[in-house]
Amino acid sequence: MVVKAALVFVVVAVLLTYYCHEPVPQDIPQPTLFASFGIVMRTVRHMARIGEYLGIGTEPQNLRYILGALISAGVKLRTGISYREGLECTDTTFDGVRVRVYEPVSARQSSGRVPGLVFIHGGGWVMLSVDAFDELTAHVSKELGIVVVSVKYRLAPEHVFPAAFDDSVAATKFFLQNAEKYNVDSARIGISGDSAGGNLAAAVTLALAKEKGLPKLKTQALLYPALQAIDFQTPSYIDHGHLNTLTKDLMVAYWIWYLNNDQSFREVFKANNHTSDQLKKSQYAGYVDHKMVRPNLRPKIVKTVNKESIKFPEIPNIATILDPRFAPLMADDADLKGLPPTYVMTCEYDVLRDDGVMYATRLRNAGVRVEHDHNERSFHGFLPQFSDNELAGTAMEKYLTYLRKNL
Structure with missing residues (x-):
């Protein structure tokens, strides 16, 4: 009996050791925090998949539910922290889109109009919510004394592209057109977002730059930000796609849920077989030239082709990957000119690092004033941890400094 108990103990210990072993880059500060975040993300994904296999919801629905429950539990544990103090927070709608508005009491009482910011949350267009970013958006509003509008866009895959984009455009336009209601200067409104929210913020900026009769x-x-879906073999995807903070597999799944909700093509996308030889030699391949990340590489030789003439494999809605509303890095050079000053934050240990590097490079080449804030030894999704993670706290200060100077 003792031998059996000892054997069971050893087996359980080995399984726990295996499961809790998390790849951690050697130079990551607070490695336990990084490993914990990765284990949580891996566990949540496994639970979501098992739930779908057992007929309990779909994987994205389960991801939402499990992460939502974990975030709610975390908020309850921090009940002693009144991060909303000094703010009026209102859930309302802007042109039919649900939003949460953060108004500093000082802004309401100000004799002059204050700046505003539209914030669009991340979560792969599939999960998370304004609640998950409540502390971050409240912090930005309080620290800068500005009105922040956090957008509750419709989520995929129940609402595929362009639902999230349309909601983000509608809410942003409404705020620009009704800024005075919140004592906001319509000429001093910016837009921001993280990960999938960064994708939406960039897409909205491109779209509204062409609108006439609207404050800029x-x-x-x-x-x-996530900015392109034609190349999943960039150096950052290759080097960091195994990290559970955001794996290549999950990022590809996010793109597909947003595009057409047909996960049968996941391996096709991961191998870059969702495009064609013609596309890989076109100007669009040049928009994700790895030379922008690794200058020692030879530049791609590309030729300009008409978008409508490009042939794709038989994948539903696949041509959408060249639509700048879906993937802003696919915007032509002419459409980048005249965009507003831009701040791009990237993280070293992030599959999306190169998306941000490439966009910053292309914007700068188009004459846009760009501040590229690259955070070494940091990882995807770290900014909301600004209260607990030293690097995230420093990154938050740099983000706030930029907004303070440019709004």
């Missing part, structure tokens, strides 16, 4: 966005601040 003062700046865009993109936090480790």
